[in-house]
Amino acid sequence: MSATNTAGAIDPSATLAVRARGVRKVFGSGALAYEALRGVDFDVAQGEFMMLVGPSGSGKTTLLSILGCVLTATAGEVSLFGERIDTRKERDLPLIRRALVGFVFQGHNLIASLSAVDNVRLVLEARGTPRRQSRAEAEELLARVGLADKRWNRPGELSGGQRQRVAIARAVAGAPPLVLADEPTAALDAHAGLEATELLLEVCRERGSTVVVVTHDNRIYHLADRIVHIEDGHIIDAPQETP
Amino acid sequence: MNAPDVQARLRAARGGRLTRGFATTILAVRMMLFDKAKFIGTVLGVVFAVVLANQQLGILFGLLQKNTMLVDNAGADLWIVPPNTTSAAPGQRMSTQLLYQAQQTPGIARASALVMAGTSIAKPGGGSEAITLIGVDLETMLGGPWNIVAGDRANLRHVDTLFFEDAQRDKFGGINLWSVREVGGYRVRVGGFTWGLQPFGPPYTFASLDTARTLVGMPTDQLNFVLVTLAPGADRAAVIAALRTAIPTADVISREDFHSLIVRNLLKDQLGVSFGTSTSFGLIIGFIIVALSMFSSVIDNLREFGTLKAIGLTNLDLTRMLMVQSVLYAAIGSLIGLGLVGFMAAGISSANLAVIVPHWLVLLTPCVMTGLCMLASLLALRRVRKLEPGMVFR
Incomplete structure (x- = not known):
């Protein structure tokens, strides 16, 4: 059960996984400056499966990148599970990513030279999981996403849907408390896209992970606990203030 | 998840350097071997540098030996010379x-x-x-x-x-x-x-x-x-x-000093320039091939490197990956190159022309090539270090 509903409101008593206040992001400078985020206030409750939707260029991927610590905000406050990340030095961000965040990318972004199981193991071992344990965990995860028999295949030997399953297994490997997915259905047909999102929802629920999905695929909206609209760098459904 | 849980995860992620180092080393090897054409091209670049440099140095040492053999084999401790x-x-x-x-x-x-x-x-x-x-x-x-x-x-x-x-x-x-x-x-x-x-x-x-x-x-x-x-x-x-x-x-000179004098004189006035040029040429060509090949490999795999950064690998991890690849390119290229030089030396050595590849040169070659490959990887490394992990979302 999540602390939210699809109508957009977040339970004020919910513990927050993500808290963003007044987040601005400006790309470039001078006359070429472009403000992608214009003071975003944004909360995600722990355990929530949230979708961030909006048209192209609305700033949703920029916001996701900032939450994933792969981009720093120009201004504003961002916390993950109470840990301020906007005040952290850039060299600390890889550590936060390793510890707290799992990613599902639009184009799978699997390492072409590694088998499915090694792609998953890499994330585990990057977090310090011993090799023997990482293999067992990775095989278990791939079995969970229905790819036990394909675990030694390289990405080039898998279909688009299978690759996205590997990407989901990689994202949840080590049970990161926050999983960020960028257009996870973009490279898939309608059926495979829905299946992949359902799978993401299931495995994240099993592990208690909070999920933020950036999408403009309305065929998967019904899976969300809550949908937040972003347009022109502003959140349309503003969160309620939390104490 | 509360604050102590977050701190515990951060502590755990901070550790495991050895496991991460091992994982990235294996990854470096697999990435290197995956693009076979590029791998072979880069190794050939190192082989070319090793063969050309060692062959030229081997001939140089052979020629120097030809000119010092009388001093070395005469049996005299000292020479009294004009x-x-x-x-x-x-x-x-x-x-x-x-x-x-x-x-x-x-x-x-x-x-x-x-x-x-x-x-x-x-x-x-x-x-x-x-x-x-x-x-x-x-x-x-x-x-x-x-x-x-x-x-x-x-x-x-x-x-x-x-x-x-x-x-x-x-x-x-x-x-x-x-x-x-x-x-x-x-x-x-x-x-x-x-x-x-x-x-x-x-x-x-x-x-x-x-x-x-x-x-x-x-x-x-x-x-x-x-x-x-x-x-x-x-x-x-x-x-x-x-x-x-x-x-x-007259001049009185020890055998060792006479040997050195002859070598110095030949290198200074005659052989040094021509053999130095061809040896440097081999190393420079090898350097360029390795540098371009590693750089192009990084450009081809930019998205993968971005992904690695996104999942939390540090610049140090990625530097280690490129260095591992450099060392392997140098080791494999040196091994093949020295083997070829050995065959060539045996094939072309005659009473007229000795190709001498001393033991120290055999040992020095992989070291020099490792340094050269590491230097050549700096261009690729610069690109990787400047890579923003956010590129994976674009």
Whole structure:
């Protein structure tokens, strides 16, 4: 059960996984400056499966990148599970990513030279999981996403849907408390896209992970606990203030 | 998840460096081997550099050895040479007085004259070939011959007998043991053969002192060098100082110093520039191939490197990956390259041309190539370090 509903409101008593206040992001400078985020206030409750939707260029991927610590905000406050990340030095961000965040990318972004199981193991071992344990965990995860028999295949030997399953297994490997997915259905047909999102929802629920999905695929909206609209760098459904 | 849980996860992620290091090392190897064409191209770049540099250095060392072999094999501890001598070659003559002065110097076991002069051997069908005639003292045999492949040194006691270079037998008109030829207008006999004693100039031919003087028309009171061996326990520096005092009109030089002098002189004025250029050329070409190949590999896999950064690998992790690849490229390329050099050296080495690849060069090559590959990877490394992990969302 999540602390939210699809109508957009977040339970004020919910513990927050993500808290963003007044987040601005400006790309470039001078006359070429472009403000992608214009003071975003944004909360995600722990355990929530949230979708961030909006048209192209609305700033949703920029916001996701900032939450994933792969981009720093120009201004504003961002916390993950109470840990301020906007005040952290850039060299600390890889550590936060390793510890707290799992990613599902639009184009799978699997390492072409590694088998499915090694792609998953890499994330585990990057977090310090011993090799023997990482293999067992990775095989278990791939079995969970229905790819036990394909675990030694390289990405080039898998279909688009299978690759996205590997990407989901990689994202949840080590049970990161926050999983960020960028257009996870973009490279898939309608059926495979829905299946992949359902799978993401299931495995994240099993592990208690909070999920933020950036999408403009309305065929998967019904899976969300809550949908937040972003347009022109502003959140349309503003969160309620939390104490 | 509360604050202590977050801190615990951060602590756990901060650890495990060894596991992460091992994982990224394996990843580096797999990424390197995955694009086979690029892998082979890069290894070939290293092989090219190793082969060209080692082959050129091997020939250089061979040529240097050809020019120092007389000094190295004469059996003398010290050489008394005409002033400003820079090579063991025919040149200025000195008086035999020097020999007697040397023999009377304390600390000396033996001192012998050496005659060295250019002359020619007449061929039966007409024409002649140049030779470098070396006259040695048959009592001490200081100065040669060595590398004898036929005949006995004692044959030189015959007044008209010479030792010739085996590799030149055909060139000298098909000579065999006890063949009769004409040297310097005198009839001589072939008493033996040496192998590979060919310096830059004409091949060495050995005779007794008297025979050599006769053949080149040198008076008996002249010589070219005095070769000295030290008495057991003698202080080399003291003997050199004593000889320099006793013989101020000549230079006294130890075997090692004479060897170094010849090498220095050849490298400075002749061989250094040409072989240095070709060796550097090989290394530079190898460097460029490796640098471009590694850079293009990074560009091709930019998204993968971005993904690695996004999942939390640090610049240090990625630097280690490129360094691992550099070391492997260097190791594999050096191994193949040195193998090829070994085959080539065996194939092209002859009495005329020695290709010498010393052990230290074999050991040094992988080290140099590792440094070179690491340097070549800097361009790729710069690109990887500047890569923003956010690119994975674009």
